[in-house]
Every structure is written in structure tokens, then in C-alpha cells.
Amino acid sequence: MALDKATVARIATLARIKVADADLDKMVGELQTIISWVEQLDAVDTKGVEPMTSAVEVTLPMREDKVSDGGYVAQIVANAPEPVVVGEGAFFTVPKVVE
Amino acid sequence: MAALTDLTIAEARDQLRARKISARELAQAHVSAVAKAKQLNAFITETPEMALSMATASDQRLKAGDGGALEGVPLAIKDLFCTKDVLTTAASHILHGFKPPYESTVSANLWKAGAVLLGKTNLDEFAMGSSNTTSYYGPVHNPWQRRGDNRPLVPGGSSGGSAAAVAARVAMGATGTDTGGSIRQPAAFCGLVGLKPTYGRCSRWGIVAFASSLDQAGPMTRTVRDAAIMLGAMASHDPKDSTSVPRPVPDYEKALTGDIRGLKFGIPKEYRIDGMAPEIEKLWQQGIEWLKAAGATPVEISLPHTKYALPAYYIIAPAEASSNLARYDGVRFGLRIPGDSLDGMYENTRAEGFGAEVQRRVMIGTYVLSAGYYDAYYLKAQRVRSLIARDFTEAYKKCDVILTPTAPSAAFAIGEKADDPIAMYLNDVFTVTVNLAGLPGISVPAGLSAEGLPLGLQLIGRAFDEETLFRVAGVVEKAANFTALPPGIS
Numbered sequence: 001m002a003l004d005k006a007t008v009a010r011i012a013t014l015a016r017i018k019v020a021d022a023d024l025d026k027m028v029g030e031l032q033t034i035i036s037w038v039e040q041l042d043a044v045d046t047k048g049v050e051p052m053t054s055a056v057e058v059t060l061p062m063r064e065d066k067v068s069d070g071g072y073v074a075q076i077v078a079n080a081p082e083p084v085v086v087g088e089g090a091f092f093t094v095p096k097v098v099e
Numbered sequence: 100m101a102a103l104t105d106l107t108i109a110e111a112r113d114q115l116r117a118r119k120i121s122a123r124e125l126a127q128a129h130v131s132a133v134a135k136a137k138q139l140n141a142f143i144t145e146t147p148e149m150a151l152s153m154a155t156a157s158d159q160r161l162k163a164g165d166g167g168a169l170e171g172v173p174l175a176i177k178d179l180f181c182t183k184d185v186l187t188t189a190a191s192h193i194l195h196g197f198k199p200p201y202e203s204t205v206s207a208n209l210w211k212a213g214a215v216l217l218g219k220t221n222l223d224e225f226a227m228g229s230s231n232t233t234s235y236y237g238p239v240h241n242p243w244q245r246r247g248d249n250r251p252l253v254p255g256g257s258s259g260g261s262a263a264a265v266a267a268r269v270a271m272g273a274t275g276t277d278t279g280g281s282i283r284q285p286a287a288f289c290g291l292v293g294l295k296p297t298y299g300r301c302s303r304w305g306i307v308a309f310a311s312s313l314d315q316a317g318p319m320t321r322t323v324r325d326a327a328i329m330l331g332a333m334a335s336h337d338p339k340d341s342t343s344v345p346r347p348v349p350d351y352e353k354a355l356t357g358d359i360r361g362l363k364f365g366i367p368k369e370y371r372i373d374g375m376a377p378e379i380e381k382l383w384q385q386g387i388e389w390l391k392a393a394g395a396t397p398v399e400i401s402l403p404h405t406k407y408a409l410p411a412y413y414i415i416a417p418a419e420a421s422s423n424l425a426r427y428d429g430v431r432f433g434l435r436i437p438g439d440s441l442d443g444m445y446e447n448t449r450a451e452g453f454g455a456e457v458q459r460r461v462m463i464g465t466y467v468l469s470a471g472y473y474d475a476y477y478l479k480a481q482r483v484r485s486l487i488a489r490d491f492t493e494a495y496k497k498c499d500v501i502l503t504p505t506a507p508s509a510a511f512a513i514g515e516k517a518d519d520p521i522a523m524y525l526n527d528v529f530t531v532t533v534n535l536a537g538l539p540g541i542s543v544p545a546g547l548s549a550e551g552l553p554l555g556l557q558l559i560g561r562a563f564d565e566e567t568l569f570r571v572a573g574v575v576e577k578a579a580n581f582t583a584l585p586p587g588i589s
Contacts, residue, residue: 008462015421015465016428017458018446027462030520034463037521038410038476044483051481052488055298055312055537056562060341075200081435092430097441 003032103128104268108172108325111271115161115171122161122171126154126215129173132269133217139240141254141263143178144186145218153215160213168332170213175270177261178219179226180206180316181305185216189307190224190234193427193452195434203305204337205274205316212332217270220260224454225424226281226309229526231259232513233456241289241510242267242585246551252510255285255526261319262289268588272320272329276306278313279412280506280530283542286319287505287555290544290581292326292572293319295530297563298537299344300330302337310419311342313412313534323543323572327351330565346563354566355573360394362571365498369405370529372507379504379554382546386502386556389578390571400494400501404486408532409524411487414467414480415535420457421464427452459520488536495561500571503529505542505555529557539565543572544581553583 005024008031012019019027077083077090084091103125106114114120130147150173157171181187181199188194202210210216223233230253231239241254242263254263258275262285265273275282277295286293294317301316308314318329331352336345366387371380387397429435429448436451438444453461467476494501506526516522533540539562542555556575560568 007466011462011466011469013446014469015461016425016442016445016449017453017461018443018450027459030459031462031466034413034459034520035466038414038480041407041410041414041479041483044404044407044479044486046479046482046486049482049485051478052484052535053481054342056342056344058299058342058344061338061345063338072200076431078200079197079432081429081433094430095438095441095444 003028003035104132106271107322108169108271108320108328109322111172112169112328116166118161122154122157122215123151125171126150126173129217129270136267136269139242139263139267140237141220141239141260141267141269142175142218143188143190143221143236143260146185146216150215150217157213157215167211167213168328169209171215172213172271173215173217174209175217175220175261175264175273176206177222177258177274177276179222179276179307180274181307182206182216182219185219187219187307188236189226190222190236191452191454191457192235193434193448194432197432199305201305204302204335204339205306205333208335209332214332220264220273222260223257224457225307225420226257226276226278227420227456227460228256229280229284229523230516231256232517233454235454238513239263240513242588243289243510243552244586248550250512252552253288253513255288255510257281258285258319262286262291265289265291265319265321266585272318272325274316274333275319276314276316277534278309278416279534280527282317282319283530283540283555283557284506284526286542287544287553288510290553290583290585291319291321292323292541292543292576293317294326294330294541294565294568295533295539296330296334296565297539299342300334300539300563300565302335302340302343304337304339308423310416311423312419313416323569323576324352324355326541327355327569344563349566351565351569354569356570357573357577359390359571359574362395362500363398363498364390364395364571365398365400365494365501367400367402367405367494367501367503369402370503372528375507378548379507382554382556383502383504386545386575389575390502393574393578398498400497402490402494402532404483404490405532407483408487408535409528411480411483412531412535413463413524414476415484417460417464418468418477419464421461421468424457424461484535487532491536491538499561500567501559503557503559505529505557509548509550509552509554533559538562539568541568541572543575543579545575545579546581547583
């Protein structure tokens, strides 16, 4: 698959990474090298082979659906860049998203 | 008496229990060593005060006769493990100022066993790298140097700070994490023992996630016995990690019997790759002779999909990373770079907070998971991964353990291979298959290169058979009698 600037710009948007227009060409080249290299997998016959979804054969454990922990509001916002504390509540903040 | 920093963990443990030395003096010796080794850049955060207060508590427990398996042993922790109220960065700018309000299960297990925290070690950013040169906090220097050449060498990666600290006698042992070789390759580059346990043996809870189906924590130490002691303390079943396995943790030290008579060890023919350095080939042959002399039998085996392991890894690991790293958005913790909209803030924060290699991998991961490409790349790689795992299942019908080199070369200079990501990725050619198959692997220092740098041999075991790995590794260690030390360490 040949990558172009438009595709790489779209991936950057999906990944939420700002890439300056001037850097796009360089990034196209870098990603193209890696994508071409991984495409050697096309040579492997995988017909009838199931994708591996677990590194070790285990049945995932089940537990009762009940709250077992919690009540750490102050600790949860302690690392936030611009938290707001109002009365009993503590909030993460983001730029305004509605007018 | 040898310097306190020269003791192995096993020796220190015995002397501490016999009250011949105190945990406090052992901690003080290592705190001073950390301060003197700043030029290695092995630590992102040093915690001398914590070390001394933890050691004081250890002395009280030792006095009362109820010390744990690692009581009073000073360790370094890779800065990928969350440590309560102690800065945890993953060597990334995006985790600027992050102090976790909780402790990772593995580090909590170590503190419960009595270990003492010296500090948090440097690594490749988010553990993405094989040279410890992608860290936001700068590269780590390998304490080893080529003979007659003082250019700084990489310690390997991603657990490069941990490897440098243990090799330089600054920490008695350290934790690492291994997603494609990040414990074993730096262990080989620094003349150490490094073990990646079976997937599920150690809890991943509280470890900053890179590729969740591949990541596993393990010990980095100067001897096989020390690795056995450390793994025994690190491993546990943890309800907070649903992939951690509810199996009892054996007494790994008991596995070190030195007796491997009758054992069959596999030699995979596909690991004789083109362009492998003759000295690596020779070391591998030497390893075969050592195991034969100890009464084990070599068996030629085939792992036919080996050459597809790295390309499969460079689809699967970035795919999982792009998903795991979606949480770094400038909202709940770490760096925030303002923007004129919510998306603008996300994009600015991630552009500024992630380094070039991390951005590259997030982009690759996003691409291979995106609509229209998921089947062609991601599912294809997961099918190839099944074939790689199946290769090992077949091989273990013929042998009990597999012997290979750990890395295709010795340590290289900082800056070498920097312009070619794929040349850098090839460092992991012998280690990455083990992560894809979820198996345990250990690197043991086995000799020196012509330039005087350490080289390692790798042993790969059956799932959850770390005991056989330790037993065979102990035999390799004894036969190799690797006593060389980095310059300046005597």
C-alpha cells in the first residue's frame, strides 16, 4: 500500500497528533518504509489459521458485578492539569465544547 | 571484606539475616553509589530519603526476626512502574509531573518482601526502543566501553537505566519490563542476568501499558540466583489483572540444582541469520558445548516462522500502543498544551508530549487498525502470531528448553542506527518471538566480544516453566564463569 500526504494527514487526525504541513513529507517517507517492511507478511499462507487473541491459554475469570472500591475523588483529580473543585465536587476541565 | 555494593542479593540477604551488616549501612552505600554514578543518567528520580527510611524499617523487622525474602535489599525500579506519590514518567514529557496515587502490584510485592527503593530508572519513552535513546530525559550510558575507545555506548533498551544501574554496582537488582526484548537485550549488553517471565506470571496492574498482550515485568540482576529470588517476590496472582494467572509461585531458588542430565535442548536452525557476527555464532556453539558437558543433549529444531516475527510485532505492538496511549490527552493528568478547541488541545498536547518514535508507532498503530486496513494488517499479523506460537508448541515435543543468542551484536555507540528505525528493530530478532508466544526467556552473560563487551545467551522455556530456565541458566552461568567487570568497577 502506497501512502500519500492526504492519508498520513488523516491518520494524524485520527491519532490526535498535530503534524505541521512541512513535516508531512518526511513522515510519509518514514511510515512508508515501515509499512512496506511489514508487508512481507503477505508471503505467509494463513488460510484457515485463527488470529491469536490470548498470549496464554486461560479462561478469563468472572466476578460478581458489584462495587468493591472507590471514594477517591481528591486523589483522582490530584494530577489533573487544571482541576476545579466546587463544594463537594471536583472536576476535570476542558476547552469550551458548546456555545 | 568486599564493598557492600559488590554483594549479590543472596549474599546480602544472608549477611543481613545474620546481622553482620545492617540494612541502613547497605542502603547508605548504595545511595552514595547512585550519587556518584550520575554521568550514566541511569535514574530519572532518585529517592535517597525513602531508601534510608525503608532500610531503617527493614532493620527493625530483621531484629525482630521477621524479615521478608528481600528484606533490606536496595533495588531500582524502572520508571514504568507506578510508585505511590513518587514521580512516574515512562520517560515521556506527556507524563510531566505525574505522581500516581497508587502502587503497582509488582513494586508493592517487592516492598512487602522488604526491598528498599533507590529510585526510578530511565528507559526508552514508553518502553519503545532498544537503545534507551528515545527517553525525554536523555540517553543512558552503558558502564561498559569498547577496549581503547571511550565513546559512550548504549545500555540497550528499553530497560536501559535498570541495566546500567545494576551493572555499575549502583543497585543490587532492578525491575524491567519486556515487550519485545526490553529486559533480555539490555541485560546482554550490560553483562547481566535478565528474565522475562511467562505472560501472566507477574501482574501488569500499575505498569504503564505499552502493548498489553506482550508486556511482562521481570528481574535484572548480577546472578541467576538473584533473579530467582527477585522473581519469587515479584510474581503473584492479582485479581486486578485479569490476565495474571492463578498458579502458586514456586520457590525458584530450589530449582538451582545444577543437574541438567538427560535434558534435551533445542537449537533452532532459523536463528542462524545472515550476517550474524562470527563471535556470536562462536559463543552459541560454546553454549552448546557447555550444556553437553553437563549431560544435556542438543536437538536441532525448526521455528519456520521466525523471520516473520518482527514484522508481525511491528503491527501488533503499535496497534496496542495506539490504543493504550489514547488516554494521554491532557485532561486528567500530565502535560496539557492549550488549543483553540478540545481537539486542538488534544493534538497540541500529544504533538508536544510524545517523542518522534512514540508518534511514529502511534501513527502506524492507528493506520493498521483503521477502517479498510484492519484485516489486511492487524488480523493478518495475529494469524502469523498463531503460527509463531504453534512453531514453539511443535518444538517442545522434541526438547525441554531452547538455546539461542540474546542479541545479534554487542552494545553499539549512542547515535549509531539512529537514522534507520528498521536496523534498530532488528536488535530484537532473537527475543521478540518469545513475547509473541507468551513464553519465558532468560539472558545469561556468557562471554566478551573481541572489543571487550559482554555477550549473552538466551534460554527459552515452556510456559510457566521458569524453574527449568533457572536450572539451565545456572549451568550456563557456572560454565561461563563471567567475572569481567566494566571499567572503573573493581
